[in-house]
Amino acid sequence: MTTIDTDVCVVGGGPAGLTLALLLARSGVRVAVVERTASLERPYRGEILQPGGQALLAELGVLDGARARGCHEHSRFRFVDRGRVLLDIDYRTLPAPFNCLLSVPQRHLLAELQAACGRYEVTLLAGHKVSDLVRDGARITGVLATGPDGVRQIRARCVVGADGRYSKTRRLAGIDNDRLDVFDHDVLWFRIPDREGPGSPEVRIHRGGGNPVLEYRSFPDQVQLGWTLPHHGYRALAARGVDHVRAELTRAIPQYGDLIDKHVTALSDLTLLDVFAATARSWTADGLVLIGDAAHTHSPIGAQGINLAVQDAVALHPVLVDALRSGNTDAAALDRFAAPRRPDIDRVLRTQVLQSRAMLAGNRVLDAVRPRVARLLAHTPVYRKVLRHIAYGNPAIRLRTDLFVR
Numbered sequence: 231m232t233t234i235d236t237d238v239c240v241v242g243g244g245p246a247g248l249t250l251a252l253l254l255a256r257s258g259v260r261v262a263v264v265e266r267t268a269s270l271e272r273p274y275r276g277e278i279l280q281p282g283g284q285a286l287l288a289e290l291g292v293l294d295g296a297r298a299r300g301c302h303e304h305s306r307f308r309f310v311d312r313g314r315v316l317l318d319i320d321y322r323t324l325p326a327p328f329n330c331l332l333s334v335p336q337r338h339l340l341a342e343l344q345a346a347c348g349r350y351e352v353t354l355l356a357g358h359k360v361s362d363l364v365r366d367g368a369r370i371t372g373v374l375a376t377g378p379d380g381v382r383q384i385r386a387r388c389v390v391g392a393d394g395r396y397s398k399t400r401r402l403a404g405i406d407n408d409r410l411d412v413f414d415h416d417v418l419w420f421r422i423p424d425r426e427g428p429g430s431p432e433v434r435i436h437r438g439g440g441n442p443v444l445e446y447r448s449f450p451d452q453v454q455l456g457w458t459l460p461h462h463g464y465r466a467l468a469a470r471g472v473d474h475v476r477a478e479l480t481r482a483i484p485q486y487g488d489l490i491d492k493h494v495t496a497l498s499d500l501t502l503l504d505v506f507a508a509t510a511r512s513w514t515a516d517g518l519v520l521i522g523d524a525a526h527t528h529s530p531i532g533a534q535g536i537n538l539a540v541q542d543a544v545a546l547h548p549v550l551v552d553a554l555r556s557g558n559t560d561a562a563a564l565d566r567f568a569a570p571r572r573p574d575i576d577r578v579l580r581t582q583v584l585q586s587r588a589m590l591a592g593n594r595v596l597d598a599v600r601p602r603v604a605r606l607l608a609h610t611p612v613y614r615k616v617l618r619h620i621a622y623g624n625p626a627i628r629l630r631t632d633l634f635v636r
């Protein structure tokens with residue numbers, strides 16, 4: 231078995247893991263990233279990047295390249311209820327240049343992050359799956375990863391679990407994940423050709439005849455649709471067959487009926503997202519820290535996951551550099567990242583639950599008061615506060631370029 235010795239082993243080369251790897255490498259830390267997939271293609275992931283994440287990635291020098299690979303700018307978010315626009319959030323009112331919702335395929339972002347990591351000598355073990363942790367007593371001192379050439383041991387002063395919502399690292403460390411079924415909906419994602427063209431730059435939620443639908447333009451020329459269905463309701467729906475599903479989709483978004491007929495020909499054309507929120511009970515152990523979806527998982531509503539993953543990396547960076555320099559990567563030292571970050575995450579979760587109830591839930595009382603509440607909200611300072619929170623997350627999280635040595 232080959233062994234690699236490094237300072238930090240990051241498990242998972244998604245937005246959280248690669249951003250952290252780049253920050254650490256630029257600060258003179260030796261980093262190895264272990265990523266299960268050999269290519270940049272991932273199972274369907276989020277694409278909408280909020281202004282806060284854009285600003286951090288721009289400062290890190292990767293946003294322009296990701297944008298150049300192809301993206302769409304969306305200037306507004308609209309909530310449309312039976313043809314009436316109830317909420318119209320104009321991102322152009324935010325300070326330029328990060329005053330849009332950016333729809334950028336995750337492979338474009340990851341390709342840029344990987345290229346930048348390569349320039350700063352990050353060891354990337356793509357096509358390697360972490361299957362076990364290495365321990366010295368209770369302390370975590372590395373991982374075992376299986377790749378095309380067999381099992382490798384990566385020994386590190388600190389392991390970072392950035393391996394997503396079903397984190398293997400978290401499970402191997404024996405950390406419980408508190409799953410909160412606070413959302414009433416799951417989402418079925420699918421794509422159809424975009425016939426409106428670039429003139430439709432907005433992210434929308436439609437409420438119409440059926441279940442609400444999320445919609446945005448996806449690079450290069452498709453419309454990404456997310457049809458909400460009752461939580462855990464997919465099995466019963468699928469049992470009624472694809473014709474029934476097509477009819478329900480068409481009831482929800484009749485304007486796309488012909489395209490749904492043509493492009494949703496089998497249930498396999500739809501991707502189910504089990505929508506839940508979760509937070510790992512602990513984000514740290516001696517020699518281990520969790521970030522991104524591995525530490526906290528979110529609903530796709532409000533497009534928060536990538537922002538939070540990037541911000542986690544930026545927030546952990548100075549804490550980890552300091553811990554490595556002082557030779558103390560115990561849980562207590564790493565908690566200097568986790569303790570202040572948890573309230574941010576709780577706040578996002580509370581906002582998402584409110585957004586979900588306000589826009590997706592359906593009952594006669596809510597349907598009746600929804601237009602008035604939306605009108606009221608649009609004309610109060612609360613609107614700007616909520617917009618800033620959704621767009622930026624915690625604005626105090628700033629890149630520590632003063633720690634860069636290259």
Ligand SMILES: Cc1cc2nc3c(=O)[nH]c(=O)nc-3n(C[C@H](O)[C@H](O)[C@H](O)COP(=O)(O)OP(=O)(O)OC[C@H]3O[C@@H](n4cnc5c(N)ncnc54)[C@H](O)[C@@H]3O)c2cc1C
Nearest residue numbers: 242244245246266276277278360393394522523533535536
């Ligand atoms: C359908 C869907 C739609 C979404 N829409 C949006 C959106 O529009 N905007 C938004 O901001 N967020 C959205 N999200 C959430 C967003 O995609 C995630 O929050 C974000 O990708 C989290 O980044 P991460 O780096 O923490 O984890 P991930 O992106 O999940 O990356 C984890 C990485 O770890 C790797 N990995 C897993 N297990 C192992 C292992 N054992 N060994 C090695 N590697 C491993 C995976 O291959 C993956 O590359 C959506 C999520 C889904 C599923």
